Amino acid sequence: MNAQAHRLARTPSGIVGFDEITGGGLPTGRCSLVCGAAGAGKTLFGLTFLAEGALRFGEPGVFISFEETEAELAANVASLGYDLEQLRAANQLAVDYVRVERAEIAETGDYDLDGLFLRIGHAIRTAGARRVVLDTPESLFSSFSNAAILRAELRRLFGWLKAQGVTSVITAESGGGELTRHGLEEYVSDCVILLDQRVLDQVATRRLRVVKYRGASHGGDEYPFLIDETGVSVLALASPQ
Amino acid sequence: MNAQAHRLARTPSGIVGFDEITGGGLPTGRCSLVCGAAGAGKTLFGLTFLAEGALRFGEPGVFISFEETEAELAANVASLGYDLEQLRAANQLAVDYVRVERAEIAETGDYDLDGLFLRIGHAIRTAGARRVVLDTPESLFSSFSNAAILRAELRRLFGWLKAQGVTSVITAESGGGELTRHGLEEYVSDCVILLDQRVLDQVATRRLRVVKYRGASHGGDEYPFLIDETGVSVLALASPQ
Amino acid sequence: MNAQAHRLARTPSGIVGFDEITGGGLPTGRCSLVCGAAGAGKTLFGLTFLAEGALRFGEPGVFISFEETEAELAANVASLGYDLEQLRAANQLAVDYVRVERAEIAETGDYDLDGLFLRIGHAIRTAGARRVVLDTPESLFSSFSNAAILRAELRRLFGWLKAQGVTSVITAESGGGELTRHGLEEYVSDCVILLDQRVLDQVATRRLRVVKYRGASHGGDEYPFLIDETGVSVLALASPQ
Amino acid sequence: MNAQAHRLARTPSGIVGFDEITGGGLPTGRCSLVCGAAGAGKTLFGLTFLAEGALRFGEPGVFISFEETEAELAANVASLGYDLEQLRAANQLAVDYVRVERAEIAETGDYDLDGLFLRIGHAIRTAGARRVVLDTPESLFSSFSNAAILRAELRRLFGWLKAQGVTSVITAESGGGELTRHGLEEYVSDCVILLDQRVLDQVATRRLRVVKYRGASHGGDEYPFLIDETGVSVLALASPQ
């Protein structure tokens, strides 16, 4: 066996520039964390990953949404040129909107991951999915007060996703200069991408940074990140390190 | 179906400059969050949205006030040239002052949203309202200690408002550099607008920024925000991105 | 009815410069919050408002003091040229020192507002007062741990004061860059004034800023604020916006 | 009665420069708070106030020490040229070291002020004291978790001291940019003095600032504060405002 044989497999995101700075895309069969504040572009990153996977790489995907309904998501990516309904009709994308109700939280103190696994597992099998996006499972985890338990559950979720053999993206809410709300997810993830929108002298700019990528060389600088009618893209000015 | 058909509908706010930087106004049938510190102009933004909706776009509105009585609101917008009483008489605006009493909080630990839904629903049907403003429902949420429950309830409120088919504005109190008090509302909202009043070298200036607008291209910079006898307006110096 | 008819009534504070930057003084019949750190001039602002009201505008006043006794207050404003005893003798000013005892807090968990209302109400009727100052009711509120209840109680106090038909000033303790200790009072108030004493290069200067004034145009900049033997005054360098 | 008659009486501290910037010293019959970090000079300020009071103004004093024993205090001021033992022998100074024991705290949850009053009262009567210093009663208050109760107790202590007809100095521990540990004492005090030791480019300098002085005009700037073998002094560069 030589090291080359071990070269970490990449799954192309289809996001212009991103696959360039990461030497090919997201780590295949692993969990990547996309962090950012409200409006940073996390949901669009995730949807683009799935839409491009379906359209260009023939990999069906599952989008587990905790915030937006399927109709809302469809409307929100339409401006980027994607037609979610068509993708779903072609069996290339499944969208599942998981609404975490107060009662579920109140009864058990915290959410039951196993029910979620059943639901995602079913969606994956139905779609024959190779890619999965969980758009802000924060809702599941915000009631944990014990950091050790939260960590164990995060690891269980990530482990389960890897066991399904899918390449997944999980979004996380950052704020106040920290990567994530709990400061734990980034340690458990294999790949961490930070989306950032900053205002300097009244002018706003978007940036993307690959904070961490286990097992791979990648550009670690901040790259301009663009969202416009042609979709989501990264200005990969520098070549990978 | 083509993407154009999916273009997100906009509801004009009637606020000079704002509709320009957002490509037409607030997202129709969705919930927009207007954040700002005390005196930032949140209430005037909301009232202008309703008054202009009634006067210029023929859309009746409902204003749910948690802080100011109807008489106070009338006095407060008079200086901007609006006559709330006349609007109400013409059945173009309904104002409902919801006073959250200590007893209600003390008994149940937190406020019952369902009662509020009945009340808003009735006001909407009576007025045939297309626009709804909730001026700082913070009062409802400040007693929640569990972030997961607060999130679930916020989502329930937002979901219910969308289900009524109205375009709504919800105000939120920001401070200390954060968008909102709990740091949750901005993630659940479809559109987030930040009003800011800053003092530099003893001189105060007001700014407006569209932090987030799901599904749409918009100007993301900080724009001068003005409140004077001609009303509320935005100086849209730059064209939308 | 025209908007002019609705122009918010102002009650002159009698503080040189302040009435100029606010277009006439404090909002009549409403509650204004005067915030500041220890020694900022909150008490002197409040006492000047009452003394000038009595001496120049024929409006008797009530001063509810939670920190200083009547004798202390008399001594403290003497250096500004006011004679509290004379004002009281002439029935133009009533001073009531409310001492919040530990026992009252310990027994009930928090202070009973109704007893306070009886006491202020009696003072208002006796003096035929048109102006009321509550000098740092913080003592009443510092034991509330539940933000929702604190808010409801603040709103009850403010509502009750408005119902008495008096123009009132409430002082609040600020610190650490925030307007108030709990960050709530400024949202409930109709008018918020910040007094600030800052040290730059070993030199101290005082500033006043009208942070918020519902329903009115006002200067929003920071103005030099002076306390000397001629009393309290504001250097209204700029004209109102 | 004219205002001049009301001019707040001052008690000279005997500290060179300090009496100049305060127009005569500390407020007679009231409580002054001297705040500062460890080593700022609070204890020396207090002891100088008492020693000078005894030696130059014929006013006996009582020093209630919560940190240092009488022997330690004597050794600590010897380098400034004061002889505490001689002062005590001449009945001009009484030092009482109050050791707050763990057991006292553990039993009652918080310290009993009444016992302290008995003790201080006895010391005052015995010495015929006109000046009292409490050197960091923080020990008494650090176990209070309820801000309202702490405030009520602080006010009780301050009120009791005033009722004794003595001029008192109370020291407080500041840190992290705040005046006091709880952020309450400065609001309850009649006069607040901040002692500060800062390091800039490896060089340390001491500063004194009168933050607040109810009822009096005073210099509010930061003045160089010196401790050397001639004692404690203030470089009153500027004249009082």
Added chain:
Amino acid sequence: MNAQAHRLARTPSGIVGFDEITGGGLPTGRCSLVCGAAGAGKTLFGLTFLAEGALRFGEPGVFISFEETEAELAANVASLGYDLEQLRAANQLAVDYVRVERAEIAETGDYDLDGLFLRIGHAIRTAGARRVVLDTPESLFSSFSNAAILRAELRRLFGWLKAQGVTSVITAESGGGELTRHGLEEYVSDCVILLDQRVLDQVATRRLRVVKYRGASHGGDEYPFLIDETGVSVLALASPQ
């Protein structure tokens, strides 16, 4: 006995540059702490220490992983040119993946160290290991709320490792400018190394700093830290102090 005889033994890390700035490597038979944020290079530092130990210095090692499985680790270091499987086959490296389950935490309130000791002890004896790496035992400690107990347990873990006669590396998660999450580990450790990845003007750079090295002279500056296909290395620009 002379001091030279006492010169602290060093265990070469095999990391280019690191052994130079530390005068020979990590302290033999002691515990070194490698701190850093997510993606800082902690795991690669640890694995390189073990791989080089096995390949160049003939010292077998044990890697206790709390985050990554053996297969993942193998894939992650392949890009640096190491072949974990071969090392394991040659009995030069044992990898043990310890998964801390929620149930274990929930039952006992905190993790039982003794079980871990048995497990590590067995791995050490089997491999005849001279080097041990614990990759983020944070999972074990994050449920401790009592700082004193956490400290006692940390000291027990460190003491036990020393008693095994192995040279160990423990990784720790830093963030927010602090070395470690609890701010305790660095005090208990014999040697503390900080890995840092900072972004300045959109460009990312990695740095290594030896914060502490009990008993030894070492370079204390920040040195460029590199991760590339040739492995992990330090640019030891300056000579040791």
Added chain:
Amino acid sequence: MNAQAHRLARTPSGIVGFDEITGGGLPTGRCSLVCGAAGAGKTLFGLTFLAEGALRFGEPGVFISFEETEAELAANVASLGYDLEQLRAANQLAVDYVRVERAEIAETGDYDLDGLFLRIGHAIRTAGARRVVLDTPESLFSSFSNAAILRAELRRLFGWLKAQGVTSVITAESGGGELTRHGLEEYVSDCVILLDQRVLDQVATRRLRVVKYRGASHGGDEYPFLIDETGVSVLALASPQ
């Protein structure tokens, strides 16, 4: 009695430069606090104080270690040229390693000081010690949640040490810009020394500052602090104030 007679006795630390800036060393018979982050040099400061005391001033010492074993300490100071074993053999130094076990904490809620007093007392008597170092008794105090009790216990420890007639050094962990973890120890101590290691532009430098020295004039600036094979020293550039 004259003041000169009272001049505070000093105990020379034997640390080059330190005795110069403090006018002779540490206060005899009192407790000095040496604060600093991990690796600041606290332990070496304490050990040098004892070793020099024994070797040059004929004063035996006791080192109570809460972190390092005697063998570790011996190894750690060997590089500075000290031979702890020889000192112990000559009965000039006693080292006692106090291991605070989890069980002791768990059972009683907090550590029992009396047992420690017995132990230290015995070591002092056996060695005829004049100097005592407690190297980070933080372990004892980190479980106290009540600040008042912690303070009382600290004062008890300090009082007991003084009652033994020894000159003592107590180390404390600082971090985050504060002198000590609890922000209490510096107020209770007679002398406070801050050791600091800062990194500026990638270059590390060590500084020492005497923050407080009750009863004595001393240099208060920051002085370069060096640790090398000749031992610990201070670059006393400026003369004492």
